[in-house]
Amino acid sequence: MKYPQQTPLFPSQTRLLHGGDYNPEQWPAEIVAQDADLMDQACVNSLTLGVFSWCALEPSEGVFDFEWLDRIMDSQYERGRHVGLATPTAAVPAWMGTKYPEILRVNPDGLRNRQGNRVNTSYASKVFQEKAAIIVSKLAERYTGHPGLVFWHISNEYGGCCYGQESTIAFREWLQDKYKSLENMNRCWWTEFWSHRYTEWDQIFPPGAPLGETSIHGLTLDWKRFCSDQIISFLAMERDILKSHGPDIPVTTNLMGTYAGVDGFKISKHLDFVSWDSYPWFHGKPSEVDGWIRTAFHHDLNRSMGDGRSFLLMECTPSSSNWYPTMKLKRPGQHTLEGLQAVAHGSDGVQYFQWRQSAGSLEQFHGAVVGHNNRSDARVFCDVKELGAKLNQLDGLVGGWVHTKVAILFDWEVLWAIQTCLEYRSKTPQYTETILSFYRSLFDINIAVDIVDSTSDLSKYKLVIAPMLFMLRNGIEQRLASFVSNGGCLVTTYLSGWVDDSTKAYLGGIPEPLRSVLGIVPEEWDELYQDESNTIIWDERQFTCTTYCERVLNVSATVLATFGNDFYAGEPALTINHYGSGKACYIASRNDADFTNTLMHHLVAEYDIVPNAKASYPTGVSIRTRNTPTETYFFVLNYANTAAEISLEEPYLQDAFTGEPATVQITLEAFGSRVFRKPLSSS
Ligand code: GAL
Numbered sequence: 001m002k003y004p005q006q007t008p009l010f011p012s013q014t015r016l017l018h019g020g021d022y023n024p025e026q027w028p029a030e031i032v033a034q035d036a037d038l039m040d041q042a043c044v045n046s047l048t049l050g051v052f053s054w055c056a057l058e059p060s061e062g063v064f065d066f067e068w069l070d071r072i073m074d075s076q077y078e079r080g081r082h083v084g085l086a087t088p089t090a091a092v093p094a095w096m097g098t099k100y101p102e103i104l105r106v107n108p109d110g111l112r113n114r115q116g117n118r119v120n121t122s123y124a125s126k127v128f129q130e131k132a133a134i135i136v137s138k139l140a141e142r143y144t145g146h147p148g149l150v151f152w153h154i155s156n157e158y159g160g161c162c163y164g165q166e167s168t169i170a171f172r173e174w175l176q177d178k179y180k181s182l183e184n185m186n187r188c189w190w191t192e193f194w195s196h197r198y199t200e201w202d203q204i205f206p207p208g209a210p211l212g213e214t215s216i217h218g219l220t221l222d223w224k225r226f227c228s229d230q231i232i233s234f235l236a237m238e239r240d241i242l243k244s245h246g247p248d249i250p251v252t253t254n255l256m257g258t259y260a261g262v263d264g265f266k267i268s269k270h271l272d273f274v275s276w277d278s279y280p281w282f283h284g285k286p287s288e289v290d291g292w293i294r295t296a297f298h299h300d301l302n303r304s305m306g307d308g309r310s311f312l313l314m315e316c317t318p319s320s321s322n323w324y325p326t327m328k329l330k331r332p333g334q335h336t337l338e339g340l341q342a343v344a345h346g347s348d349g350v351q352y353f354q355w356r357q358s359a360g361s362l363e364q365f366h367g368a369v370v371g372h373n374n375r376s377d378a379r380v381f382c383d384v385k386e387l388g389a390k391l392n393q394l395d396g397l398v399g400g401w402v403h404t405k406v407a408i409l410f411d412w413e414v415l416w417a418i419q420t421c422l423e424y425r426s427k428t429p430q431y432t433e434t435i436l437s438f439y440r441s442l443f444d445i446n447i448a449v450d451i452v453d454s455t456s457d458l459s460k461y462k463l464v465i466a467p468m469l470f471m472l473r474n475g476i477e478q479r480l481a482s483f484v485s486n487g488g489c490l491v492t493t494y495l496s497g498w499v500d501d502s503t504k505a506y507l508g509g510i511p512e513p514l515r516s517v518l519g520i521v522p523e524e525w526d527e528l529y530q531d532e533s534n535t536i537i538w539d540e541r542q543f544t545c546t547t548y549c550e551r552v553l554n555v556s557a558t559v560l561a562t563f564g565n566d567f568y569a570g571e572p573a574l575t576i577n578h579y580g581s582g583k584a585c586y587i588a589s590r591n592d593a594d595f596t597n598t599l600m601h602h603l604v605a606e607y608d609i610v611p612n613a614k615a616s617y618p619t620g621v622s623i624r625t626r627n628t629p630t631e632t633y634f635f636v637l638n639y640a641n642t643a644a645e646i647s648l649e650e651p652y653l654q655d656a657f658t659g660e661p662a663t664v665q666i667t668l669e670a671f672g673s674r675v676f677r678k679p680l681s682s683s
Contacts, residue, residue: 006399017349043388485580
């Protein structure tokens with residue numbers, strides 16, 4: 001198998017990380033001393049220090065105090081723990097926000113926020129950049145070379161944007177750099193529409209404000225790109241300072257799933273490894289399998305953003321959050337299941353927000369390893385300890401990889417383009433949900449999947465699924481054509497190939513070479529009312545479709561399924577076209593899960609894409625594999641609220657925790673999990 005060597009998070013990593021955010025600056029010395037012992041008990045081997053610690057590090061302007069941090073870095077290192085040291089730029093001290101109010105964010109209505117909260121500064125502010133550079137340099141000077149420091153955690157959950165003067169000027173400069181001339185920009189933005197032609201750069205303002213411009217799609221999309229780029233350049237500024245002191249110390253920042261404010265693939269190119277914060281039950285319930293599938297998708301996304309390298313689950317809650325609509329506790333088994341899920345999908349550790357529950361302020365009731373009761377026999381503490389002990393037994397997996405032959409294309413710029421051009425009147429496009437619907441089908445049959453974007457290398461895949469590829473950018477149409485021509489299978493859907501990267505519609509419809517690859521031309525697009533549906537007929541089976549039905553003109557494709565009703569009954573609903581040595585499928589409507597499952601089954605079988613294990617198992621069970629040069633690890637994870645009987649037909653498996661040989665029949669309790677290992681030489 002062609003695969004790079006193992007990719008641990010940092011060169012000396014020999015253990016899966018287990019630990020998380022710790023703010024000793026909030027606590028007296030005796031609690032900090034107790035914490036060190038409790039951490040030993042809970043098998044904690046890594047800490048994130050310094051997130052939001054600016055006022056402790058620089059209590060007044062230009063006056064620095066590192067003694068408390070020295071003490072904790074030294075003492076934790078002596079205990080054998082690794083430290084990911086954060087730069088504190090996600091929240092500014094009160095002295096700074098009040099002395100320099102120009103650093104604070106201006107909201108879309110033009111009102112400046114007051115000092116307070118967090119992530120409340122303008123990335124475009126020169127004063128903020130200068131202040132951030134000072135504290136980052138001080139940290140880098142002092143701690144680069146500290147034996148406990150294994151990576152830098154830059155800031156915290158970068159996000160948002162500022163609508164103030166400095167940001168507006170920076171946006172105009174960004175546009176000038178991109179378009180070079182107003183004429184070019186006007187052409188790309190189609191500004192003759194409603195007399196919008198710009199004749200001076202100073203006429204351009206951030207769009208989207210309640211009182212502001214909303215009608216120029218090119219402008220709106222560029223603003224989203226600019227806001228994401230602002231975050232990336234601020235991060236790069238911090239990273240460059242850190243790297244100038246120690247180029248070999250890895251840097252990361254904690255990302256937030258599919259958060260729309262920053263292009264995850266683009267920012268990841270500036271990181272040595274990707275990390276993210278997982279709080280899955282904001283939208284769902286931990287007792288529902290679907291929430292676990294969504295989390296799996298996000299893990300796969302983060303692994304893929306790092307080109308398949310190990311990532312880090314930087315934060316998850318040990319019990320509940322304080323901002324979920326309902327503060328549900330994790331049920332027995334769920335904590336270990338959540339941690340092992342992350343590792344199964346490529347994380348080289350499990351870290352928490354937070355070690356110790358703060359006594360006051362906004363997050364005082366957020367879950368933590370050590371609660372206000374300070375008890376090490378509390379259920380949450382015991383769960384954490386149990387997972388830590390298990391992770392210790394999986395150290396051989398550090399840097400291991402996930403083998404995939406299938407990719408789903410999820411692209412932040414496509415998301416922004418869809419939001420910009422189609423969502424001004426309704427939320428029906430549901431881009432991310434559509435991506436998830438394909439992911440779910442493959443998840444159910446235990447096929448490992450990478451998530452790629454329009455810039456990714458596609459050559460290692462057999463099957464690429466690119467739903468709703470509304471905007472074509474970065475030559476993706478050429479690259480998909482080469483992928484298919486070289487023998488790959490492409491699946492795409494309705495709402496694909498509509499606009500170029502400045503949101504201008506393609507005149508003449510879907511452009512070449514995608515048109516020839518697909519062998520069809522979409523002609524009309526029928527949107528269904530919410531209470532309406534149509535059917536499609538495929539091999540004498542009937543499936544339901546909702547929301548979108550496209551009428552397509554067939555040029556050279558084979559029609560596999562047709563619409564059942566309406567004036568386009570009998571017209572193509574699913575086509576397949578041969579192109580070079582490969583094939584491309586076009587799905588013309590939004591279909592039920594049964595349809596997607598059926599199509600995925602067919603393609604996986606045809607392209608000989610093998611599931612993670614030979615096994616039979618009920619719905620809700622997932623089997624994932626991760627490889628090292630010498631072993632394959634099998635994670636058997638039951639996301640269902642009921643016990644599951646699994647028949648695992650892989651020989652030579654050994655229980656990773658007990659060392660016992662595995663039996664073929666396994667029973668997992670509700671939310672149960674097992675891990676097996678198998679030497680590669682035995683397969
Ligand atoms: C994260 C954040 C942490 C903490 C946590 C609470 O998004 O990075 O600092 O606020 O949420 O769930």
